[in-house]
Amino acid sequence: MQKDTTKHPCFNKETAGSCGRVHLPVAPKCNIQCNYCNRKYDCVNESRPGVTSSVLKPFQAAEYMDAVLEKEPRITVAGIAGPGDPFANPEETLETMRLLNKKHPHLIFCLSSNGMGILPYLDELKELGVSHVTITISAIDPKIGAKIYSWVKDGKVVYHGEKGAKVLLERQLAAIKGLKERGITVKINSIVIPGINEHHIAEVSKVCADLGADIQNMIPLKPTADTPFADIIEPGHETIGPLRKEACKVIEQMTHCRRCRADAVGLLGDDKSVALCGTMKSCSE
Ligand code: SF4
Ligand code: SF4
Structure with missing residues (x-):
């Protein structure tokens, strides 16, 4: 089936008022620990502490999708963004995509x-028709990465410090x-x-x-309670604006991110997560 891949509201701002997305919360575990993340309060790869009403099994996610x-009907995108990482839960992620x-x-x-x-x-992923993938990269120097990640798990081995940051990078x-190489938008x-890392972001972009x-x-840190970065002040436009201005010389910049929940649903900025919460709950029962 031919998809219209232009209708992704995050990748194409012009469609943000007419096309929506749903995040299916099927991936509870994570394989790294970021110092800004506390999954007690939920966390997504996009650094948005929020809540996910439930974690769904793949078949429940598929039923939920029907209901959503x-x-x-304006939903054009089905995504998985947590509450942990899709590939710390590969069976669940791939089964959901298959369904x-x-x-x-x-x-x-x-x-x-x-x-x-x-x-x-x-x-x-290519075979299943996944056309858009986001990778969160906040450092390309393991010395800086070591300040951002407290551990990185590779199979059964847990790495700390620069070694962990290097493996992840x-x-x-x-x-x-x-x-x-597979033609997927990144x-x-x-x-x-x-x-x-604010003085390092230009290198990440390059x-x-x-x-x-x-x-x-570029997502401003949202300080989350009970994390090592809880007391860092959230950077404002005076920090992010110049960084984006510099980076847009080498890579297009997204400027309309809403730092969505792991169970977000609807148009960006007009989230129906709470309204559809009952639908998700009934799928998870
Ligand atoms: Fe939290 Fe995402 Fe980092 Fe995992 S990758 S620790 S879920 S922010
Ligand atoms: Fe799009 Fe929301 Fe993800 Fe930002 S957090 S890229 S607005 S789905």
């Missing part, structure tokens, strides 16, 4: 990942390359963390652009 499309590909092949399929575990699944950069999410990434989304 009935109530909100959606059978039932709703016209939808745009989108995944948001830290990039750590995605590499073994690139061919299958290698996977992330290989993921961009592999996704682009967005880079970069969390801007004052005092940690390295990702050189690998063929299509667009970058």
Whole structure:
């Protein structure tokens, strides 16, 4: 089935008023620990602490999708963005995509990942019709990465410090390359963390652009309680604006991100997560 891949409201701002997305919360575990994330309060790869009303099994997510499309026909995108990482839960993620590909092949399929575990699944993602992937990369220097990630898990091995940041970075950069080789549109999410990486973001933009990434989304850190970065002040436009201005010379910038929940649904900025919460709950019962 031919998809209209232009109708992704995050990748194409012009469609944001008419096309919506749903995040299916099927991925509870994570394979890294970012110092801004506290999944007690929920967390998505896009650095938005919020809540997900439920975690769904793949078959429940497919049923939920049916119900959502009935109530909100403007949905054009089905994505998985947490509450952990899609590839720390690869069975759930791929099974959900398989079911959606059978039932709703016209939808745009989108995944948001830290990039750590995605590499073994690139061919299958392509086959399943995944057209858009976001990789969150906030540092391309392991010294800086070591300040952002407290640990990185590779199979049964847990790495800390620069070693962990280096392993993660290698996977992330290989993921961009592999996704682009398969013709998949790639967005880079970069969390801007004052005092940690704001002077480094231009390098992140350049390295990702050189690998063929299509667009970058600089997201101001949203300080979350009970995390090492809880006391960092959220950067404002005076910080993000000049960073975007510089980076747009090498890579297109997304400027309309709403830092959505892991169970967001509807048009960007007009979220129906709460309104559809009952629908999700009945699917998870
Ligand atoms: Fe939290 Fe996402 Fe980082 Fe995992 S990758 S620790 S879910 S922000
Ligand atoms: Fe789009 Fe940003 Fe929301 Fe992700 S968090 S769905 S990129 S608006």
